[in-house]
Amino acid sequence: MTLSASGRAGPRTQEPGGIEGKLTGLGFERRLELAAEAWSQDAVATAAIEGERIALTAVRSSVARRLGVGNQDGPEAPRSVEGLLDIMDDAVRQREAPLTHERLCAWQAALFPTGYSGMTRILVGGGRSTRYYLNTPGWGPADTAPTGIPFHDG
Structure with a gap:
């Protein structure tokens, strides 16, 4: 373990025994394949958080097409999967960019291009009109753990 400039402990990624050191010996093509698999697994896990089950094979083929590996x-991924991958790609490529209202709205539009979530009409790019709360044990009273922040222009 090493300490970063921020003082956080983390794995030694640059050293020969670290993560990048081990990956270097695999070659570029194999590293891309591993990245594609990690990205696919992350997408499936992210969808599962929201209770959505997506086919790993469809995600894998979509990621493979994006990365060219x-x-x-494989099967075509549904639009919701493509939207999720668009968001994940943007989050990684633009990780230094501020998370603005416009960017959040673009992410929401990527997930819900039709303006529906299932059979429910949603206001894409408008945020929530009310604050929702989650009863999370250990956080105190049920009304202290907001699951979403309303963001309105006006």
């Missing part, structure tokens, strides 16, 4: 002949 692995089996790109």
Whole structure:
């Protein structure tokens, strides 16, 4: 373990025995395949948080097509999966950019391009009109753990 400039402990990624050191020996193509698999697993896990089950094979083929590696002949991913991958891609590529209202709205539009979540009409890009709360043990009273922050222009 090493300490970063912020004082946080983390794995030694640059050293020969660290993560990047081990990956270097695998070659570029294999590293891309591992990245594609990690990205696919992350997408499935992220969808599961929201209670959505997505087919790993569809995610894998979509990621493979995006990265130009692995089996790109798999099933087409649904639009919701493509939207989720668009958001994940943006979050990584633009990780230094501020998370603005406009960017959040773009992410929401990527997930809900039709303006519906299932059979429920939603206001894409408008945020929530009321604050929702989650009863989370250990956080205190039920009304102290907001699950969403309303953001309105006006």
